[in-house]
Amino acid sequence: MTVESTAARKPRRSSGTKRAAGAASAAKAPAAKAAATAQNAEPQLVQLLTPEGERVSAADNPDAAEFLSFVEDITTEDLRGLYRDMVLTRRFDGEATALQRQGELGLWASLLGQEAAQIGSGRALRDDDYVFPTYREHGVAWCRGVDPTNLLGMFRGVNHGGWDPNTNNFHLYTIVIGSQTLHATGYAMGVAKDGADSAVIAYFGDGASSQGDVAEAFTFSAVYNSPVVFFCQNNQWAISEPTERQMRVPLYQRAQGFGFPGVRVDGNDVLACLAVTRWALARARAGEGPTLVEAFTYRMGAHTTSDDPTKYRRDEETQAWEAKDPILRLKTYLLASGGADEAFFESLEAESEALGKRVREVVRAMPDPDTMAIFENVYADGHALVDEERAQFAAYLASFEAEEGH
Amino acid sequence: MTVESTAARKPRRSSGTKRAAGAASAAKAPAAKAAATAQNAEPQLVQLLTPEGERVSAADNPDAAEFLSFVEDITTEDLRGLYRDMVLTRRFDGEATALQRQGELGLWASLLGQEAAQIGSGRALRDDDYVFPTYREHGVAWCRGVDPTNLLGMFRGVNHGGWDPNTNNFHLYTIVIGSQTLHATGYAMGVAKDGADSAVIAYFGDGASSQGDVAEAFTFSAVYNSPVVFFCQNNQWAISEPTERQMRVPLYQRAQGFGFPGVRVDGNDVLACLAVTRWALARARAGEGPTLVEAFTYRMGAHTTSDDPTKYRRDEETQAWEAKDPILRLKTYLLASGGADEAFFESLEAESEALGKRVREVVRAMPDPDTMAIFENVYADGHALVDEERAQFAAYLASFEAEEGH
Amino acid sequence: MAVEKMSIAKALNESLRKALEQDPKVLIMGEDVGKLGGVFRITDGLQKDFGEERVIDTPLAESGIVGTAIGLALRGYRPVVEIQFDGFVFPAYDQIVTQLAKMHARALGKVKMPVVVRIPYAGGIGAVEHHSESPETLFAHVPGLKVVSPSNASDAYWMLQQAILSDDPVIFFEPKRRYWDKGEVDTEAIPGELHKARVTREGSDITLAAYGPMVKVCMEAAAAAAEEGKSVEVVDLRSMSPIDFDGLQVSVEKTRRLVVVHEAPVFLGTGAEIAARITERCFYHLEAPVLRVGGFHAPYPPARLEDEYLPGLDRVLDAVDRSLAY
Amino acid sequence: MAVEKMSIAKALNESLRKALEQDPKVLIMGEDVGKLGGVFRITDGLQKDFGEERVIDTPLAESGIVGTAIGLALRGYRPVVEIQFDGFVFPAYDQIVTQLAKMHARALGKVKMPVVVRIPYAGGIGAVEHHSESPETLFAHVPGLKVVSPSNASDAYWMLQQAILSDDPVIFFEPKRRYWDKGEVDTEAIPGELHKARVTREGSDITLAAYGPMVKVCMEAAAAAAEEGKSVEVVDLRSMSPIDFDGLQVSVEKTRRLVVVHEAPVFLGTGAEIAARITERCFYHLEAPVLRVGGFHAPYPPARLEDEYLPGLDRVLDAVDRSLAY
Ligand SMILES: Cc1ncc(C[n+]2csc(CCOP(=O)(O)OP(=O)(O)O)c2C)c(N)n1
Ligand SMILES: Cc1ncc(C[n+]2csc(CCOP(=O)(O)OP(=O)(O)O)c2C)c(N)n1
Ligand SMILES: [Mg+2]
Ligand SMILES: [Mg+2]
Secondary structure (H helix, E strand, C coil): CCCCCCCCCCECCCCCCCCCCCCCHHHHHHHHHHHHHHCCCCCCCECCECCCCCECCCCCCHHHHHHHHHHCCCCHHHHHHHHHHHHHHHHHHHHHHHHHHCCCCCCCCCCCCCHHHHHHHHCCCCCCCEEECCCCCHHHHHHHCCCHHHHHHHHHCCCCCCCCHHHHCECCCCCCCCHHHHHHHHHHHHHHHHCECCCEEEEEECHHHHCHHHHHHHHHHHHHCCCEEEEEEECCEECCEEHHHCCCCCHHHHHHHHCCCEEEEECCCHHHHHHHHHHHHHHHHCCCCCEEEEEECCCCCCCCCCCCHHHCCCHHHHHHHHCCCHHHHHHHHHHHCCCCCHHHHHHHHHHHHHHHHHHHHHHHHCCCCCHHHHHCCCCCCCCHHHHHHHHHHHHHHHHHHHHHHC | CCCCCCCCCCECCCCCCCCCCCCCHHHHHHHHHHHHHHCCCCCCCECCECCCCCECCCCCCHHHHHHHHHHCCCCHHHHHHHHHHHHHHHHHHHHHHHHHHCCCCCCCCCCCCCHHHHHHHHCCCCCCCEEECCCCCHHHHHHHCCCHHHHHHHHHCCCCCCCCCCCCCECCCCCCCCHHHHHHHHHHHHHHHHCECCCEEEEEECHHHHCHHHHHHHHHHHHHCCCEEEEEEECCEECCEEHHHCCCCCHHHHHHHHCCCEEEEECCCHHHHHHHHHHHHHHHHCCCCCEEEEEECCCCCCCCCCCCHHHCCCHHHHHHHHCCCHHHHHHHHHHHCCCCCHHHHHHHHHHHHHHHHHHHHHHHHCCCCCHHHHHCCCCCCCCHHHHHHHHHHHHHHHHHHHHHHC | CCEEEEEHHHHHHHHHHHHHHHCCCEEEEECCCCCCCCCCCCCCCHHHHHCCCCEEECCCCHHHHHHHHHHHHHCCCEEEEECCCHHHCHHHHHHHHHHHCCHHHHCCCCCCCCCEEEEEECCCCCCCCCCCCCCCHHHHCCCCCEEECCCCHHHHHHHHHHHHHCCCCEEEEEEHHHCCCEEEEECCCCCCCCCCCEEEECCCCEEEEECCCHHHHHHHHHHHHHHCCCCEEEEECCEEECCCHHHHHHHHHHHCCEEEEEEEECCCCHHHHHHHHHHHHCCCCCCCCCEEEEECCCCCCCHHHHHHHCCCHHHHHHHHHHHHCC | CCEEEEEHHHHHHHHHHHHHHHCCCEEEEECCCCCCCCCCCCCCCHHHHHCCCCEEECCCCHHHHHHHHHHHHHCCCEEEEECCCHHHCHHHHHHHHHHHCCHHHHCCCCCCCCCEEEEEECCCCCCCCCCCCCCCHHHHCCCCCEEECCCCHHHHHHHHHHHHHCCCCEEEEEEHHHCCCEEEEECCCCCCCCCCCEEEECCCCEEEEECCCHHHHHHHHHHHHHHCCCCEEEEECCEEECCCHHHHHHHHHHHCCEEEEEEEECCCCHHHHHHHHHHHHCCCCCCCCCEEEEECCCCCCCHHHHHHHCCCHHHHHHHHHHHHCC
8 A cells, every 4th residue: 555655855845836645735724724723722633534434524524624635545445554554553562462471572562542643644654754753653663664573672672772763764762751852853954954855753642742852842843944743642641640740731732832733633543644644744845844743542551561550540431432443443434335345354364363473473583682782882983991891791701601611 | 119019928729819919800801812812923012101102001902901900000109110120220230241341240141121021020029929030130139129239249250149049039040041940830839839829930031942941841830730920031132043043933822832821011111011920920829820921122232241242133123122222111101291300310310320339339349258168058968078078178278378387 | 667577669658658747848749659659659659648739740851840849849848759760860960960959059058959859770670771770970970969779678768768858959769670679677766877888798808889779789799708708798888979988998998808889880880989089098908909890881781681781699709709819 | 274373262163164064964053153153152154154054053952952963963964063061961961861872772783873062161261150060970971972072272173073073972072261272283184093092291200180171280280390300291081981091001000100180070070980990900000099189079169269179280289299198
C-alpha cells in the first residue's frame, strides 16, 4: 500500500503551490478552521470513521469535510492496508508483552489502543520525511519499515537503540520526556536550510506537554517557521497521572498561543489521523510552518510492563474506551462495506501468527553484547581515558582467564 | 498615596465575593473579554490614558470600559501619587546610570521607559501580596517600600541581593531568565494552601517568554489554579533581539492555550496598568487562578550599561516611542485637567534632587564586604568543608599579617 | 513500634509518614507520588492518609517541580521532592544549581531552603537507559547543596528525617537496587550526625570507603578477604557533601591503605576528591596510592552488560590486592 | 595573513570566520550572536558576511538552542553554539548530558554529534552573579563530552578549529577575562593535538598545572618564584576531557612536585582527578602530596570580593612553598 507516494526531494518553497500527492490544495482552509476550532472551550474532534464503523460524510460534519479531501484518494485496498498495519502492530506489541513476561525482555511499553494514531500518522509520511519518536511508537516504526525486532534490543537490554536512524528516517527512541521535540525542530530547521520539501514529525505524549523543552520546541519552530508536525498522542495518562495534572484546557489549543494551528483528531480513527497528518505535513511542505496535532486516544494497557494501572484508574474507564477500539471499527466498516472478506481476515491472521513466531525466535536468539562493547562508540574520534580504561579492563579480565588457565 | 489599602490577611476563598479594595465586582467580565480579545490576531491594547494625555472613556472604547471600573476610586491625589512614583523612579534610575559611569557601580539595568508598567502594576498590589522581580523592577521595588539604595548593592558588587525579601514581600532580583516565574508559582501554591487571599506577581520580559521554565510556570499555575499574575513587560527587546526572535504572535495570546486569560495593556499608561493588574489580582484572590498581563512598552535605553544598542536598532524606533512617554502623558493630563499645579512639579523636582543626592551619598559610602564574607551563608546549618576552608584561608591571610608585622 | 525489621523502601515510607505527621509544613511532590505511591512505592499510602494538598502529583516537568518547591519553601513549606529516576534530574538541574543551592547565600541568610530532593539512583536493576546513573559528583561539587546516601534501612529512616529537618537543600540519593534489603530500624533511637561516616566493619590492613549501594559490596569483599587472611575495614561514608574526612582519616591512618568504591564514573567521581584529600592529609601514612573502583568513562551500558560494568566483589578485591601489593 | 598578533577574542572570531568559509555546514547559533556579534563580540561581523541562515540569533532558551543544534547535527550540520555566560548553561544541561553526550553511543556509532558549545567562563571581570563561574567539572565528568579551554590567542584560534572539525561534542570554555590578551597567531601553522598538554615554561623543582585563565597566573608565579631561586615548570593542560596525563606525568616525574590551579571550587574540581591519578601514576616519585589551589566551596562571591576569592599569584606561591616544604 502506498498511501503517499514518495516524491523526489525537490527544492522547497520554490513554488508555493507545490503539494504532496494526496494533499489537496485546501491546506489553508483547515488551518483557518483549526484556529477557529481552537477558540471553543468544547474541543472539536475530527472524526472520519465513527466507533460504530460508519464513515463520516461532508454532510454529516462540516468540520470533518475540510479534512476529507486529504483522504479522497484512499481506496478500499488502502483501507485494508491500514487495517493490516494495525493488526500486525498490535500482534507484535502483544508478542513483546508476552516476551517480557517470559523474561526475554526487561521491559515493554505497549501501544495497545494507540494503533490508529500511529498507523494513520505514520502512513501519512513520505520516505524523505523524518520521524522523532518517544519510546512507544512501534506502529510508526512499522510504517517506516524498521524491522520490529530491532525495537526490542533496548527493551531486552542489549543496546540503547538498535537501528540506524538514517536508514528509515526514523530516529532512535528517546526516553527523556520531551527532548526529541527539540531535535525534531532542529532537524526541520536543517530541512528548510537545505531547501528540501521534506517534513519532520515529532511524537510526544500528554504528559510530555508539561516539559519546558516542548514549549521551547514550539517557540523555535514558530520563530523559524520550521516544517515540523508536533503529534501528541493524548492517551489520557502519564503513568498514573490523568491529563488534568498536566493541563487545564485541551492541548491542541496551546498551539494557537505560539502562533500556529492545533487540531484535535480522534486518535482511534485511522482515517482521520491519516487525513489530519497529511494536512499538517502539507502545511510544512508549503512553507507554512509547524502544526500541532492532538490525537485523542487511550492507553488500554499498563504504562509499561512494570506498571499496575489498577492502583490508579477504574476499569469502567478502560471498558468505555474498548468500545472505541481503532481496529474493530475499521473491521466493521470493511465488513459492512464489502471492503474485505473472510479470506482477507484469515490470511491476515496467518500473517500475524508468522510475525509473532518470527519475533519470538529473533528475540530468543538475540545475543548479549560483548563485554568490551561498554567502551565502544563513546566517542567518534576516540578519547585517551576510554582507551586507558579499556586496556586496563581487558587486562583485568584477562587476569582471570590466565588464572583459570592454570 | 494608598492606591490599594492593605487588607488584613483573611482566609482565602471562604467567600467567593470577597474582593480587594478598589477591585470592583466585574472581575469576571474582563476575563471573558480578555479571552475574546486573545482570539484576534490584531492585538487589542487596553489604554485608559492616551499618549496625548487624554483619558479614555467607556464611550470611546468599550474594551477599556471593562477595566475602568477598577480605577473608579482613583482620585486626583492618587494620580499625582502615581506621577510622583514614576518621576522619582526615573530619577533614581538615571542616578544609578550616572553612578555606573563614574565607576561606583559595575553595571546598571535601566528601567527607562518602563515606569508606567512598573508603577501601575506595583501600586495595584497589597502589602500581603508577594513580588518576584527580574533584575529591572526598580519601580516595583519602590512601590514595595524597598529602599532604592538597597537595590544597588548587587550592581556595585558588594552582594548578590541586598534586602530581606520578607520585609517588603519583594523577592530578590533573579538574573537567570525565567526562573522566578516558577518560584512565584510555588509561592502562590503555598498561599492557596494557607487559605490566604493574597496574590503573587511574577515579572518577566519578552525574551524570557521563550524559556521552558516560564511555560512550566504556566502549566503548574493552571493545573493548581494558583493565585499568580504573570506580568510581562514586553519592552520589544531582549538585549539585541527583537520580539520576532521570541514569538510569532503577540504574547498575551499564549495564556489562553494554557487555560487562563491574557491581556495586552499599554505599558506606558500607568492607569491602564493599574487597572489591568488590579483586575488580574482580583481574579487571583477570588480563586480564579493565574492571569497573564502583557504590558506593551519599550526599553528606551541600553539593555544595561554594558550594552550598545546602536549596534542593532534604529534611532527612529526609539524616537517614535519617546512620543509615548509614560511620564509626559500623565503630566499633560494633570496640567490640562488642573490636577496639579506648578508648585507640585517644583516640589517634586526638589524631592527628586534630594533622592538623587541621597543615592549618591549612600552608594559612595557603601563599604566593601569583609573578605571572610565569602564563607558566610553558604549553608544555614553549617558544612564541614566550608569550616575547614574558612579556617585555612584565615590562617593564610594571617600569615601575611604576621610577616608584615615583622 | 520501636525496633522493627523493614526494607529500605519501607523505612523511607515510614520516615516520610512521620515527617508529614510531625510538621504540617512538610509536603511531598513529584510525578506519580499520589495514588500510585511512586514507581517504587516509596510514597505508598501517603496521599490517601494526608490528602492531595500534602502529597502532590505534579505535572511532568522536573524544573517545574523543583522551581515550585523553591517557591513553596519561600512561603514556609518544607517540600520533599521525588525525582522519578536519576537520569531525569537534569531538566531540574538549573533550578537546583542556580537557585536552590544559592538562594540562602544570595539572600545573605535571610531565607532558608529546606528542600529535600529524593533521587532513586545507581544501577543493578536491569533497567533501560537513564534509569541507572550515579550523578552525585554533579551535586557534591556545587556549593550550597548537601548530598547524602543511606546504605541500610536504619540510615534510610533517620537520614531522611534529618534531611527533612535540615534548613539546607539536601540531595538524597536512594540506592534503588537495595530498596528491598531489610534491616532493623529503631524509630526511637537518637540518630548520629547526618554527615558523619560510620565504620561498618573494623579491620587493620586496608580501608574500603563507599556509600549507598556499594557498602554491601564492600562488606562482602571484606568478608571474602578475611577468608584469605586480610583484615579489611569498611567505612560507610553516608555523606558526599560534606565528606567526613576526619572520620576517614582516622581509619586510613590506622590501615595505611585506602580503596574508594562507587558506581559513578571514576573520572571526577567522589573518589577523586577523597583520594586527593586523604593523600594530602595522610601523605606520610599511606603505603600505597589511594585506589579507586568505579564506573568507566562511558555511558551506563545496556542492562545485559551492567554486571560487568558495575564494581563487584572481584573488582573490589582486585583493588585490595593491588593496594596491598605496594 | 599568516602570523599576526591578535587578541583571544579576535582569534576566536577569525577562527569562526574560517570555519564558516570552509564548510557550508558550519552554523553559529546563540543569543545575540547576530547583529550585536555576541555580548563579547566574538561573532562580530559574521552575520553580516554569512547571513541569517548561518549565523542565527536564537530565542532566549538554552535548552532549545542545544536541543535544536542536536537536530541540526542529525541533519548533517555542524552547529557552533554560544552560551552567553557560564552561569546560563544550566538550562541546557539536560540536553547536553542526556542527549548530546550520549547520542553517538546510543546509536551504536551510527550518528555523529559535531556540536561545539562555546562558553565564556570564569571570573575576574567584576560581573554580577552567574557571570563568573567555572563549571568544567560538570562537563568533564560526563562521558561522551570533550572539554577544552585555550589560554592564549594561538590556541584559541586552532583549538576552536579543531573542536569544530571534531565529530564529537566539544565544550569549549573561553577564559573571558583574557579575551583581550594578545598573542601571535600563525593561521597557517600545523597545530598540535587538541587534547595534548603543553609545557609553557620549563623548570625542575615543581610543576604547576593549569588551563584557561589560570595559565597566566601560573606563568607569573613561576617568574616570581624564579627570582627567589625556585625553578617552576608550568604545564598548560588545554584539555580537561581527556586530560593529558601522559604529558603531565613526564613533568611530575621530573620535578616530583605538583600544584594544580583552577578557578573552579577545589572540592571535586579537575584538580581532584589530577591529584588522584598523578599520585597513582607517580606514587614513588612524589616528594609531596599534589596540592590544589582553587575556588572555595561557596558560591562565586560578589565582584568586590573576587580578587580575594580567585587564586592569584600569592596563593599559588603559597602552595609552591608548602609543596617545597615537604
Ligand atoms: C524527564 C523525564 N521525567 C520522567 C520520566 C519517567 N517517565 C517515563 S514515561 C512517563 C510518562 C509519560 O507520559 P506521556 O508523555 O503521556 O506519554 P505516554 O507514556 O502516555 O505515552 C514518565 C513520567 C522520563 N522518562 N523523563
Ligand atoms: C538563562 C539566561 N540566559 C541568558 C541570560 C543573559 N541575559 C540577560 S538579560 C537577557 C535578555 C532578557 O530579555 P527580556 O526577557 O526581554 O528582559 P529585558 O532585559 O528586556 O527586561 C539575556 C539574554 C540570562 N540572564 N539568563
Ligand atoms: Mg500519555
Ligand atoms: Mg525585553
